[in-house]
Amino acid sequence: MTVLCHRVYSGLEIYFNKMKKKLNIAVSGIGNRALPKGIQTSNWLGWVELIHRSDEFELVAAHDPSAESIQRMVERGYLKPEQNFTDLTRMLTNVPCDALLVCNPVQYHASTIRQAIDHDLHLLVEKPFTDDLQEGRELVSLIQRKKLTACVVQNWRNKDVGRLMHQHIQDGQLGKIGHIFFRYVRDRENPKLPPYIFQEKFPLLYAMGIHHLDLFRYILNDEIISVQGQSFKPDWSLYESDTGLNLFLKTKRGTSIIYSGTISSPNKVISQESLIVEGEKGTLINESQWSEPPLWYYPKGIVDRIELTKHIKGQDRETTEQYNRSDRNILRNFSQSILGKEEPVCRAEDALKSIEVLEASRRACETGEVVYLDTTPELQLENS
């Protein structure tokens, strides 16, 4: 009887989902993140395929200045030729839609977001929200004035490890957090990457640091108040800017964060990410490539460790499924936020605080000074 009820219920749910009107979404930037060139080797299915599979959104148009990117959309059967645009204004003027996914290189995020706001569109923006804090602030105030929903893809929050760390810490199971150690060693010295990548300022910070520093804010539910740091790069680097960072950050509640990393590592053996979070009641450890399970909890004074991710089985633990699971959650959360049924996991205002940390880190490395994010005199005194 229970099984029968469940089947009838599931059938009804599928029927009602099909009857539900989907939200119309367009996308700007059809690169590797939106539609991977190498499907077999990609770490994710990509936004276009996930939207295609979703019950919440209908992909109605795409914008990209590159004819090659548009061709991939058409050849793979996602959109008809007339649904693709090389000009953003033409797409936004001609295609009625509810939302825009901004998935182009970061230097174009702000201008794309501004145009979308002019057309009253809700926004899902790939990280980082913008590459300029001041401009980001202006955009957020425009978004607020128009009461639009703007979510940012901070997927390290949405992966199982990030979600469970947040839960474990916020449930008080680690007690007060004393310090976080994070080490990142990655080989991103790949000449096949698009040339603009090698010209970006502080590429570790804006490409990956944004994931990690945002994750720390999220799991701690705390704000960074000061940063000290140095940057560096080895002779063999292809990048214009420094590719390594050594940061020391302090939070409002007194947690110390040591963040050291490079994207110029020749290493292909040891894990890229090593994260250790220590509280008065124990330690959390995650050694991974891109924040995959396992997440271990070592309670204080006990030899046995506990795997907090053990309920995640098989393929779901692997890199690709971890990306896809979190991307699906982000899409669902975006639609529910537009409909007013959920709070965004990362709204633009929140993402802006992580951009503030990036800018402070960059300034700390450039000047060699301690940079304070909240400049009230008491805070400066406390930390000096």
Ligand SMILES: NC(=O)c1ccc[n+]([C@@H]2O[C@H](COP(=O)([O-])OP(=O)(O)OC[C@H]3O[C@@H](n4cnc5c(N)ncnc54)[C@H](O)[C@@H]3O)[C@@H](O)[C@H]2O)c1
């Ligand atoms: N969340 C994640 O895990 C993750 C991973 C990779 C990339 N990203 C983000 O996704 C975004 C895109 O990265 P990518 O790896 O797909 O880059 P990419 O270089 O592979 O593709 C960028 C695409 O944007 C197009 N483009 C260039 N200028 C444009 C413009 N003015 N307007 C619209 N499109 C334009 C290019 O033709 C290209 O097709 C970036 O913001 C990046 O930070 C996020």
